[in-house]
Amino acid sequence: MATHKTTSDKPLRKDAAENRRRILDAAAQVFFASGLEAGVEEIARVAGVGIGTLYRRFPSKQALIDEMVGEMRLGLAAAAREATGREDGSGLEALVLETGKLQVVQWACLPQLWDHSNAEPEALAEFRTRTAELLETAQQCGRIRSDITPTDITMLFWALRGISETSHSAAPDAWQRHLEIVFAGMRPVTDGPFAGPLHTKALSATQVRKINR
Incomplete structure (x- = not known):
């Protein structure tokens, strides 16, 4: 059973779950383009959410990376x-x-x-x-x-x-x-110079x- 959790174990509301997914997808896009040095502000912008929304879902950049x-x-x-x-x-x-x-x-x-x-x-x-x-x-x-x-x-x-x-x-x-x-x-x-053991x-x-x- 997985033990890693970044947010509450309670089921998210539909809009909160959608925001969370958008943030993760945006992070994948931004990190692919710029590496882990990219800022969370850029991730929020690509996701179309406010920085406060991002931090409600992921309290730190490392929490987002861990997810x-x-x-x-x-x-x-x-x-x-x-x-x-x-x-x-x-x-x-x-x-x-x-x-x-x-x-x-x-x-x-x-x-x-x-x-x-x-x-x-x-x-x-x-x-x-x-x-x-x-x-x-x-x-x-x-x-x-x-x-x-x-x-x-x-x-x-x-x-x-x-x-x-x-x-x-x-x-x-x-x-x-x-x-x-x-x-x-x-x-x-079966034959040749590499046929024997390493x-x-x-x-x-x-x-x-x-x-x-």
């Missing part, structure tokens, strides 16, 4: 659940592709998506657990080489994040080519947490 991050994490968890239904081992590829699409749409929130926000922690945990399960299934089905680890997939998400942050305005699909290359490299290889150790979970900090 957006929470929605992204819920989307990741939903995508992971859907990918788990694939029994041919293709679920990992489908999930990484959906994750890449989400990241490029909300590139400005990426610094806070994976660790630096308290929004929807259960959804993020579910995503990570299911990603590891999907990797195992892909390996069992012979789609991914056996020495790929969950932290290798974490590094893939980092790489896609970096590409999305740097290329979204000029080449918004650049990350997809990188993804194709990476998955080609993760296929089992020589460099994968990152440990402790190293991943240290890097994120």
Whole structure:
């Protein structure tokens, strides 16, 4: 069950709910164009609401960002659940592709998506657990080489994040080519110089947490 809340648990009136949605949609638009440095005054203007209305729904800019991050994490968890239904081992590829699409749409929130926000922690945990399960299934089905680890997939998400942050305005699909290359490299290889096991150790979970900090 999600624990992240930015406003009262009471159901919003229809007009208040519509204002809240407009603010979130406007924030997505403004942050996409200008990054998280954009001011809430611009978000209110794009949403067509007063600054007081914005602050009634979201008491701080960080609360607004957290709400957006929470929605992204819920989307990741939903995508992971859907990918788990694939029994041919293709679920990992489908999930990484959906994750890449989400990241490029909300590139400005990426610094806070994976660790630096308290929004929807259960959804993020579910995503990570299911990603590891999907990797195992892909390996069992012979789609991914056996020495790929969950932290290798974490590094893939980092790489896609970096590409999305740097290329979204000029080449918004650049990350997809990188993804194709990476998955080609993760296929089992039967001959040639890369047929043997990987020589460099994968990152440990402790190293991943240290890097994120």
